[in-house]
Amino acid sequence: MATKAAHKRLTREYASLTANPIEYITAHPSESNILEWHYILTGPPNTPYHHGQYWGTLVFPPDYPFAPPAIRMHTPSGRFRPSERLCLSISDFHPKSFNPAWEVSTILLGVLSFMTSEEMTTGSVSGTDAQRKEYAGRTQWWNSTGGGSSSRTLASGQVQSSNTRGFGAIKAGDGGKRFREQWAEVDEENWKWMEERRVDPQTGRSLAPVQQEQQSACSPETAALRMRANGSNAGLGAVVEGGQAATEAGRGWLGRNWGKVVMATLFAYIIAARLLSDANA
Template identity: 65%
Template sequence: MATRAANKRLTREYATIQANPPPYIVAHPSENNILEWHYILTGPPNTPYVNGQYWGTLLFPPTYPFAPPSIRMHTPSGRFQPSTRLCLSISDFHPKSFNPAWEVSTILIGLMSFMTSDEMTTGSLGASDAERKWLAARSRWWNSTGGGSVKTPVKGNTATVKGVGAVKAGDGGVKFRAEWPELDEENWKWMTEHRIDAATGKILATPEGEIGNTSAACSPEVAALKRGPGGTTGLGDAGRAARDAGQSWVRRNKLLVVGMVVVGYVLMARLVGEGGAASS
């Protein structure tokens, strides 16, 4: 339970961040617990996270602002381990380095800065830019479906504080929906518009005879989903087979052909050598 000082401070900070939110950042306390804050970082331009929707939590101690919060990011990003406490100078890993003058906005700006850097710490991950762009494209789907564990929003479900530090794939997007109902509704509309399969996060094929949404098909998010996590176009076995079918047998078996030529040459050389020895 928050102390009177913590409650007063966090109430003031909520008013401040509502009136003047930092770029690409929104945040609010949970309705039932002012010590539990939820934030959304939108991936900034010129980064692998552009347009990604990154949801996470700040859990403040009752003694805030004289002690820092724990920081987690639930949405897979390729930068942080999902739902894992992050070791930062602004987090509860380093209480002695925390400055009581720092506010929620200061903490989240610091988190954004660290996310877009290459510095490593406890809870961070290494990944390629292509993988991070792919995860950014899937972020809205992941938040609203809990990683594909539900196909449609489950109305009437209410989330609890229990487990907020371990929100991972499988919760059906319940906690996200409880804290961000407007964003959740927007996400489902986006998935419908872009023909995203709620169960897998992949793009559904356009039905035969139906003209697809050209503007949606050209969006950066859809392009990243088509490329796949490794930055490739995601050809499966069928795709590779179709590709190989257009190539000659010789081109597809270069090593075998070379080996056959070498063996044939050696055999011919031996035969010629044995014929010369017999004639002499």
């Protein structure tokens, strides 16, 4: 349980963060425990984490601000081991180096700064930019499905894959329950994002759009009709052009090039007649 001083301090810091948001950082205390804070870092531009949604927790000691919090990042990032305590100068690994003047905003800015560097410490991992970009593109899916362990389906009723291991063989988690409890609005935005991009909740991978699948099954004549109709004006003009496209698609090569064939035959006849005339002379 937080001391009166810690409760007062954290309440004031939350009010300050709400009134003066920090770019790329969102945070709030748990409703049931003011010592447990949840944060989301948004990957800044010009980094492999760009647009990534990185969820983590700060667990403060009862005597904060005279001791630092335990810092964890739960979302796989390619930079930190998920849910493992991070050894930073602002974390509980180094209580003697913590400055009571530092606030939640200071701590989270430090986490973001360390994340975008290449410095190694306990809880961090090495990785390539390509790997980290791939993780960044799947952070919203991972947060809201617990790494593919959610039983929720897309609103479109798309059939899901049988692969339930999740991206990178991530073990099934809580189905996104903890994230949803703390970030209900963000969670719904994530599901809308998955719906728009037709992301399989089980695997985090894109599903083939139904429209494209239907088009690929069409005959060449129907495809030609669709392409011409979509590119023309609406109404009668579209119907006429579409009909012409279907007619042209149904003709054989000879039917479409009969004029060229006649001209070539006539030209060959004239040449042959001249050669025969020269030979008789």
